[in-house]
Amino acid sequence: MILELREKGLLAKEAAYHLGLADTTLKDKALIKMADDLEARCGEILVANALDMQAAKEKDFSKAFLDRLLLTENRVKDMSEGLRAITKLSDPVGEVESMWTTTHGLQIGKMRVPLGVIGIIYEARPNVTVDAAGLCLKSGNAVILRGSSDAINSNIKITEIISKSVETAGLPKGSIQLIEDTSREVANQMLKLNEYLDVLIPRGGAGLIKTVVENATVPVIETGVGNCHVYVECDADLDMAEKIIINAKTHRPGVCNAAETLLVHKDIAEKFLPIVGEKLRALGVEMRCCSVAQQLIPGSQGACEEDFAEEFLDLILAVKIVEDINEALVHIRKYGTKHSEAIVTNDYKKARLFQRAVDAAAVYVNASTRFTDGFQFGYGAEIGISTQKLHARGPMGLKELTSYKYVIFGDGQIRA
Numbered sequence: 447m448i449l450e451l452r453e454k455g456l457l458a459k460e461a462a463y464h465l466g467l468a469d470t471t472l473k474d475k476a477l478i479k480m481a482d483d484l485e486a487r488c489g490e491i492l493v494a495n496a497l498d499m500q501a502a503k504e505k506d507f508s509k510a511f512l513d514r515l516l517l518t519e520n521r522v523k524d525m526s527e528g529l530r531a532i533t534k535l536s537d538p539v540g541e542v543e544s545m546w547t548t549t550h551g552l553q554i555g556k557m558r559v560p561l562g563v564i565g566i567i568y569e570a571r572p573n574v575t576v577d578a579a580g581l582c583l584k585s586g587n588a589v590i591l592r593g594s595s596d597a598i599n600s601n602i603k604i605t606e607i608i609s610k611s612v613e614t615a616g617l618p619k620g621s622i623q624l625i626e627d628t629s630r631e632v633a634n635q636m637l638k639l640n641e642y643l644d645v646l647i648p649r650g651g652a653g654l655i656k657t658v659v660e661n662a663t664v665p666v667i668e669t670g671v672g673n674c675h676v677y678v679e680c681d682a683d684l685d686m687a688e689k690i691i692i693n694a695k696t697h698r699p700g701v702c703n704a705a706e707t708l709l710v711h712k713d714i715a716e717k718f719l720p721i722v723g724e725k726l727r728a729l730g731v732e733m734r735c736c737s738v739a740q741q742l743i744p745g746s747q748g749a750c751e752e753d754f755a756e757e758f759l760d761l762i763l764a765v766k767i768v769e770d771i772n773e774a775l776v777h778i779r780k781y782g783t784k785h786s787e788a789i790v791t792n793d794y795k796k797a798r799l800f801q802r803a804v805d806a807a808a809v810y811v812n813a814s815t816r817f818t819d820g821f822q823f824g825y826g827a828e829i830g831i832s833t834q835k836l837h838a839r840g841p842m843g844l845k846e847l848t849s850y851k852y853v854i855f856g857d858g859q860i861r862a
Contacts, residue, residue, distance in 0.1 A: 465560065711770065
């Protein structure tokens with residue numbers, strides 16, 4: 447085993463024991479210290495981030511990628527505010543969700559407990575370093591972070607700051623650690639670190655998630671590739687539909703809850719698509735359309751099969767005209783990634799059908815898919831968007847980073 451993994455695994459195991467016993471006041475004190483120190487040392491973080499940004503520009507990465515990587519004074523402040531928001535959330539650790547008495551007089555309770563040591567493997571989003579650390583800390587878990595080489599300078603500086611904050615506040619060394627070796631060999635060994643990791647959470651593109659899910663021996667919580675759709679019904683408020691698709695596509699195109707495909711009912715396509723197409727094109731969106739939609743949107747391109755399956759993470763949008771809601775549902779079932787889907791409609795029955803029929807972590811009626819986010823859902827931050835169905839689904843906050851155990855009280859009972 448690579449020495450860095452072993453040393454940090456041992457530290458994390460020991461830290462997890464003490465974090466599981468830490469009271470809420472101490473954990474909140476550490477979170478506030480983390481937030482304060484991030485703001486106080488913002489300049490150092492931006493200097494480190496500038497190194498990553500320069501390297502990314504030299505590699506000619508896309509604007510959307512650069513946006514995910516970029517840190518600004520406001521973004522550092524947002525990360526700090528996210529940590530402060532976590533302190534206002536209820537601590538799930540030690541909560542007894544239910545208690546009952548058996549026929550033998552045993553009192554049985556179901557108590558929330560930390561998962562233990564959580565490994566996070568993620569790509570070029572340095573804000574994940576802070577969000578993951580804060581949520582893991584509050585939920586009583588130690589965390590081992592492994593970011594990508596593209597954000598290594600930012601991640602090292604951020605982890606240096608917040609890990610020191612935690613120790614200063616009185617929590618154990620090893621509560622928050624970063625794997626600084628970004629080689630593939632280390633990543634592969636981390637997937638099999640069962641001796642130290644209780645769970646792995648990958649955050650990134652389809653390739654990363656596929657690699658982790660297929661190769662890890664550590665239990666994995668699969669987070670989401672987001673091939674998200676917006677479907678506009680024939681009875682929709684078209685002004686509303688226009689605002690929703692523009693927001694869902696262009697607000698931050700490089701994130702997993704951005705819309706990647708627009709589906710439009712055939713009865714309104716001729717009226718709706720030329721208008722919304724012109725506005726999207728003015729915002730720099732490249733549209734890849736089915737043959738009929740291409741005729742309605744000047745300057746658009748023809749779509750191939752792969753375009754409807756793609757998570758572009760860029761200012762690119764696939765567009766298709768459908769016969770009705772049933773064809774829209776078939777399309778989403780074929781190409782969707784169970785992340786976030788939206789319908790724009792004024793018909794209550796169609797809205798309810800869409801919400802019941804679509805298999806996704808978040809299903810919207812008359813709202814942008816961009817709201818699938820832990821902060822927007824009131825969780826303070828998120829560890830990721832789970833697209834699986836076991837243990838957790840959707841934005842994962844504090845409760846989703848805990849398990850439970852049964853606590854039983856008796857007065858001498860023995861089983862006959």
